Amino acid sequence: MARVVLPRGLAAELFGGREVIEIAAKTLFGVVHALEAEAPGFEARAEQGLAMAVDGVLSEDWSTPVGPDSEVLVVTRVAGG
Amino acid sequence: MNAPTGKLAEGAQDYRVVGTRPVRPDGVDKVTGKAIYGGDFVAPGMIHGAILRSPHAHARIRSIDVSAALALPGVKAVVTGADMPEDKALKQRDPTGGLLSFARHSLAVDRAMFDGHAVAAVAATTPEIAQAALALIRVDYEVLEPVLTIEAALAAGAPVLHPEHKTSGVAPEETVPNVLAVLTHAKGDAAAGFAEADAVYEGSFSTAPIHQGYIEPHACVAQWNADGQGQIWASSQGHFMIRDQVGGILGIPLANLRVTPLEIGGGFGGKTRVYIEPVAMLLARKAGRPVRLAMTRAEVFRASGPAPGSVSKIRMGATRDGRITAVELDIALTSGAYAHDENGPALASATLPYNLANLDFTARAVFVNMTMTYAYRAPAAPQAVFAVESAIDELARQLGLDPLDMRIRNVARPGELNFHGLPMGQVGYLEALEAAKAHPHWSAPLPERQARGVAMGAWGNYGGPSTAEVSVADDGSVLVAEGNPDIGGSRAAMAMMAAETLGIDYGQVRVVVADTSAIGFSMNTAGSRTTFATGKAVIQACEAIIADLRHRAALIWGVEDAEVDWRDGAAWCGSGDNAGRSLAIKAIAKRANFSGGPIAATGAVNAQGWLPGVGVHICDVAVDQETGITTITRYTAVQDVGTAIHPDYVEGQMQGGAVQGIGWALNEEYVFNAGGAMDNPGFLDYRMPVCSDLPMIDTVMVEKPNPNHPYGVKGVGEAPIVPPLGAVGNAVSRAIGKRVTHLPLSPARVHAAITQA
Numbered sequence A: 001m002a003r004v005v006l007p008r009g010l011a012a013e014l015f016g017g018r019e020v021i022e023i024a025a026k027t028l029f030g031v032v033h034a035l036e037a038e039a040p041g042f043e044a045r046a047e048q049g050l051a052m053a054v055d056g057v058l059s060e061d062w063s064t065p066v067g068p069d070s071e072v073l074v075v076t077r078v079a080g081g
Numbered sequence B: 001m002n003a004p005t006g007k008l009a010e011g012a013q014d015y016r017v018v019g020t021r022p023v024r025p026d027g028v029d030k031v032t033g034k035a036i037y038g039g040d041f042v043a044p045g046m047i048h049g050a051i052l053r054s055p056h057a058h059a060r061i062r063s064i065d066v067s068a069a070l071a072l073p074g075v076k077a078v079v080t081g082a083d084m085p086e087d088k089a090l091k092q093r094d095p096t097g098g099l100l101s102f103a104r105h106s107l108a109v110d111r112a113m114f115d116g117h118a119v120a121a122v123a124a125t126t127p128e129i130a131q132a133a134l135a136l137i138r139v140d141y142e143v144l145e146p147v148l149t150i151e152a153a154l155a156a157g158a159p160v161l162h163p164e165h166k167t168s169g170v171a172p173e174e175t176v177p178n179v180l181a182v183l184t185h186a187k188g189d190a191a192a193g194f195a196e197a198d199a200v201y202e203g204s205f206s207t208a209p210i211h212q213g214y215i216e217p218h219a220c221v222a223q224w225n226a227d228g229q230g231q232i233w234a235s236s237q238g239h240f241m242i243r244d245q246v247g248g249i250l251g252i253p254l255a256n257l258r259v260t261p262l263e264i265g266g267g268f269g270g271k272t273r274v275y276i277e278p279v280a281m282l283l284a285r286k287a288g289r290p291v292r293l294a295m296t297r298a299e300v301f302r303a304s305g306p307a308p309g310s311v312s313k314i315r316m317g318a319t320r321d322g323r324i325t326a327v328e329l330d331i332a333l334t335s336g337a338y339a340h341d342e343n344g345p346a347l348a349s350a351t352l353p354y355n356l357a358n359l360d361f362t363a364r365a366v367f368v369n370m371t372m373t374y375a376y377r378a379p380a381a382p383q384a385v386f387a388v389e390s391a392i393d394e395l396a397r398q399l400g401l402d403p404l405d406m407r408i409r410n411v412a413r414p415g416e417l418n419f420h421g422l423p424m425g426q427v428g429y430l431e432a433l434e435a436a437k438a439h440p441h442w443s444a445p446l447p448e449r450q451a452r453g454v455a456m457g458a459w460g461n462y463g464g465p466s467t468a469e470v471s472v473a474d475d476g477s478v479l480v481a482e483g484n485p486d487i488g489g490s491r492a493a494m495a496m497m498a499a500e501t502l503g504i505d506y507g508q509v510r511v512v513v514a515d516t517s518a519i520g521f522s523m524n525t526a527g528s529r530t531t532f533a534t535g536k537a538v539i540q541a542c543e544a545i546i547a548d549l550r551h552r553a554a555l556i557w558g559v560e561d562a563e564v565d566w567r568d569g570a571a572w573c574g575s576g577d578n579a580g581r582s583l584a585i586k587a588i589a590k591r592a593n594f595s596g597g598p599i600a601a602t603g604a605v606n607a608q609g610w611l612p613g614v615g616v617h618i619c620d621v622a623v624d625q626e627t628g629i630t631t632i633t634r635y636t637a638v639q640d641v642g643t644a645i646h647p648d649y650v651e652g653q654m655q656g657g658a659v660q661g662i663g664w665a666l667n668e669e670y671v672f673n674a675g676g677a678m679d680n681p682g683f684l685d686y687r688m689p690v691c692s693d694l695p696m697i698d699t700v701m702v703e704k705p706n707p708n709h710p711y712g713v714k715g716v717g718e719a720p721i722v723p724p725l726g727a728v729g730n731a732v733s734r735a736i737g738k739r740v741t742h743l744p745l746s747p748a749r750v751h752a753a754i755t756q757a
Helices: A008-014 A028-038 A042-049 B027-031 B067-071 B087-093 B098-106 B127-136 B150-154 B190-195 B239-250 B277-287 B297-303 B343-350 B381-399 B403-410 B429-438 B490-502 B530-557 B585-590 B647-666 B724-736 B747-755
Strands: A002-005 A020-023 A050-054 A057-059 A071-076 B047-053 B059-065 B075-080 B118-124 B138-143 B179-187 B199-207 B219-224 B230-234 B257-261 B291-294 B310-318 B324-336 B359-367 B450-459 B464-472 B478-482 B509-513 B564-567 B570-573 B582-584 B599-607 B613-623 B630-640 B697-702
Touching (some): A002 A028, A008 A042, A008 B179, A020 A028, A028 A050, A042 A050, A071 B343, B047 B127, B047 B277, B059 B118, B075 B127, B075 B277, B118 B127, B150 B310, B150 B324, B150 B359, B179 B343, B190 B310, B190 B324, B199 B381, B230 B239, B230 B277, B239 B257, B277 B291, B310 B381, B324 B381, B343 B381, B343 B450, B381 B403, B381 B450, B403 B429, B429 B450, B429 B630, B429 B697, B478 B490, B490 B509, B490 B530, B530 B564, B530 B599, B582 B585, B613 B647, B630 B647, B647 B724, B724 B747
Parallel strands (some): B047 B291, B230 B257, B324 B359, B630 B697
Antiparallel strands (some): A002 A020, A050 A071, B047 B118, B059 B138, B075 B118, B179 B359, B199 B310, B219 B230, B219 B291, B310 B324, B450 B613, B564 B570, B613 B630
16 A cells, blocks of 8 residues: 655645545556545646655656555645746 | 856766857847737737726625616627626636636626726727726726735734635634635654754744736737637737636637737746736627737736735744754735635745755735735745745854855755655755855955845746647758747747757757647746756657658668667768768758658657756845945855756846846835725836846856756746845845844835834
């Protein structure tokens, strides 16, 4: 199971305060789908303003592989002006 | 200007084209007035739009009577909020509410939420008739109490701007009135960090809302035919953004909406969303004619997307030797009348260049009755970094440390974990500090009654999606099409990277900015991303072109592709009768139709691997103790720029960012009267620095290449606006012997600080 770490506020708002969620997924698509199933609306939020890092590497490609021991960090996306 | 030392950082390479300073390809059109900007474009049959704007910062719209305006000869259309899609439809198209905010900001429905809010628009055969028609529209307002400041919005009993809104970032039951969003971030143990500190500084800081001040007001021409197809010609930081937002708001299939980019006279983040374009489309549909809408300067100030004001509290502790042990930061930013949230970049940028063990950060975006704020060059970083760099300066002073040494003591190094817990990449935080320390400016004696400040600031930069098309003409010249408006020199930079990759001369490459129907998607020219991301797309396409050219040369010579090498703009044969011979790109292109047809390739990327940019700025000031007037006497900007593709443009970005930051620090602010109307919506009263106000901004490029880009590119456009607020503030504080905490440092404010007991 991959370990998904959520920002504190997002966890409070959508996931009942759980900041760490264990998810079985092969890619970031799988992570997003699993989190959407737990908290409808997460996927739209992710599309608009979140980024994810798998094992310390930021990736906006949701086909990025996720291993059973991976850590997925969900962070605020910063694009700029 | 201080020339680069010529010494390349580790990993840097010598290139043939990259790093040279060729003439900009858009220069002649721009200096001879031939370039077509937003306000220049004319469509056949075009008529003229104008917008009626609310004089009230907060009011309920009881009714709008447009009958007299419609009856005026020459008026072809009038629209109001009733012509806009309903909330439900907009939320279906964008559940996050972004389209809803853009739509309501562009044309009010039921309530006017800020001074200058559009409440109706007309299109008429002449601009004069359009203006006369506006005067005939009767709006019945119920004036409501406005909320103009962060403090007022958060006060108990304040009018609630969006009663239905639930604060994001907190549990639903913890929603806070007038707070759009909350973001918290903690690392380590702040309390333990303060316990080991030898010195602690605590202060409150604020910055005013300010405008990007781009020269060109927003302007567009829109056309929406009865068959459902539409076109928009506009200047912006992203014509795909205009297509997607207008299409999303009005429910137009994106393939039916073609947006053509016009030249842009500055944006700095303020042109990364729509303002007038949806209204122009509604007018065009009703009128059955193309409609031009253009803002006046006052409209730009009142109704576009300035940078948020901020209020912050900071507490920072450090040991005797300058190690920062803990930072608490609480920052609130004005969202404006609708939802715009810069909490993420504020917190991510606050201490980005430093490796600090203990952080406790909170950011809030707060609704107030002013135009919805938006991105300005490294959004929210200058506001947050102003507090952080002021606190570092105070601690350095308290501890008797050199302020640059204290920063070096805490600087982040590659491989260490950043704010999010991700490893720092190859960013020259330390190299920039060392370059600043080695610069003659830092050690130059100060003239009498002058003081020196220094500050550091970084910005994360971005990558993201971009498309480029490259084709080779029969004569061997190369055409590159990109989907990014050229604001800071992308045509030159793309041509240089294409020439470098193909091994040909810069003069053989011509770059155009293609419209939304002519090329694949490209994200905004924003986030310091274009040279990095679109550059990757161009290089990818050029590499495909090279593979194709090698294949065609192999066909001509009758050898395998693997026997053909590509160098210096030519194919070289490695075997057979032609071994050692070459075919230049021109020779292969001439035979294109006999070897497979046109030579063309697409590069399409979602560019990853971007790295932050960082600047260290040194500022000398003279403060007139009797008037409070601050004069910048010397200014040096040092920046890790990755590989500078075109150094002139890079230095220009550094100078421009520094000047805008100086304006932010010294002069600029939105001034509202008690009713919430902006009192200074023009450049006479909204004071931006001009050339005569400033010395030459000295630039020092530190080139530490990005290993994740073929030519080492890092974004350079945003980082230089981050340090100036702190650099100027620190210099003024040292000049008057008191910490200045509120920007802008207008003469009256500085004089008050000088005379305060």
